[in-house]
Amino acid sequence: MLNVSLYRYNPETDNAPYMQDFTVDTGDRDLMVLDVLELIKAEYDGSVTYRRSCREGVCGSDGLNMNGKNGLACITPLSESVKGGKLVIRPLPGLPVIRDLVVDMSLFYAQYEKVQPYLQNPTPAPAIERLQSPEERAQLDGLYECILCACCSTSCPSFWWNPDRFVGPAGLLQAYRFLADSRDTATEERLAKLDDPFSVFRCHGIQNCVNVCPKGLNPTKAIGHIRGMLLNRAT
């Protein structure tokens, strides 16, 4: 049996959020946290609300805070997350809660939109495709794999305090993904938009983002590269 403490909040009926305890029969199997949520929803309380889709760490829907650490519930086994026989599940920190474990990700997406996460190149497109050398393509490794689950940005204190002004690790990883792309020609415009005291420079390098990224990416390193590009541009 597993003791699960679940963050519950329904704005239509609850005045304040509260933690609800469940004792879940896992059959001593090393289930994923998402499986436990599915069990609770199916067998204990059908009103428990959370996002999920692919259940294999690809879609990024079920980013949650499990025993204090952000991650994807579908690829986080109980053996990794349970401490002292207990599992505390909360929504991703720092974003407004819509209901139970579902957060409003508008601020997160607004920052993502701000970095213009698409290829910009006004030259006429070639007949087939814009070619890259294998070396140029390799520059994008570790950047393009982001699934926008928001585990990184919502584990970052700078994003908690200034979600409207600090782009956050997810957005900055994507910003660098296009800065590093040999086919993109908007480097100057992209850098000009980032050179303010908040967008990039609120990152103090504490690497919470690196610690939680379910895809093993390194936003702090990408932010360092952006700083380097800003420095080269200005000196």
Add this chain to the structure above:
Amino acid sequence: MVTSVTSFSRTGLSDWLIQRVTSIILLAYFILIAYQLLGSVDYTSWESLFEQTWMKVFTLLAALSLAAHSWIGLWSVFTDYLTERMLGPKGNVIRLTCQLWASTALVAYVIWAVVIVWS
């Protein structure tokens, strides 16, 4: 672009660079002071050290670096925690009050240091 009229240099890059350069100056200064303190130090040797022009210039540089470094750091702290998001409608007033207090104190400390070392 997000701007902030109260940041040290108004751009993120300059603030970031200034904070790093000033930290190197401060590190060098404190290593020198520590080296002096670890040796045999008395009033005469201490006074003769600070009588030298290079030491006065270095001390002034360190004082200015400390002020700039502190302002950039405190500005980050103030704009993280003392905001309307964190404190409600009075957040901006509280932040500006603290910024005024901190900047006044830092300018006063620099002037005080100049008076002590150069008089």
